[in-house]
Amino acid sequence: MINITLQLPIYLIKYMRTLYSEPYVPKSDDEMGIYILNILQRKTNVSEYQYRERKDTLHPYQLSISMSCYEKRGCIIPTDKNALIVKFVDSHFRKELFRNAVLNNHYYCIPYRTSILNSLQAYNITESELSYETIRKDFNRKKNEIEKRLLK
Structure with a gap:
């Protein structure tokens, strides 16, 4: 398993921990998992767009990605995509x-x-x-x- 750290506001971390535990293993059979799996990228595909996140309000939340998922999709979540995950959650x-x-x-x-x-x-x-x-x-x-x- 490969660990990925998402940056979320504390209230969303509590919400995610209550519903999905931590580390959360995204799966293709739930809404949250589908969204996260579709955002994963390989390092070579990461865009050069720079997003400035608000570090003061975000805290780490762990995801675990299986090796097979890593090989298929990659394991990078760029900061601009992290912002999309925050909005979605x-x-x-x-x-x-x-x-x-x-x-x-x-x-x-x-x-x-x-x-x-x-x-x-x-x-x-x-x-x-x-x-x-x-x-x-x-x-x-x-x-x-x-x-x-x-x-x-």
Whole structure:
């Protein structure tokens, strides 16, 4: 196995550790694995594009890639592709959080705030890592669209 280090915000590391453990071995039978496997590159294919990541907010998260996967796809994740992974994981996390809040409110009359805070607590995400206000504002923008799709 070859280890690769991703750089993620701490709240996404907690989310990934809860769902997938660490080191995460990407597989082609789950959404996260498919995305990561398609981003892997060989060293000779790495673009010269320079992406400046925000080092102060990112922390290491380990992936393990099998030798056969390494031979087929490579094992390099350039910093610009790491940024795409951060966006993807964050989007996945928020969609799940918002979907659960809408469904819990509709079926069990649990207030949105309670659902969101309980979900954050389940992933051990603190207010300092991801503020409720940030989540609330994003949720309020997307709530109607989610309700239209889920509660037809």
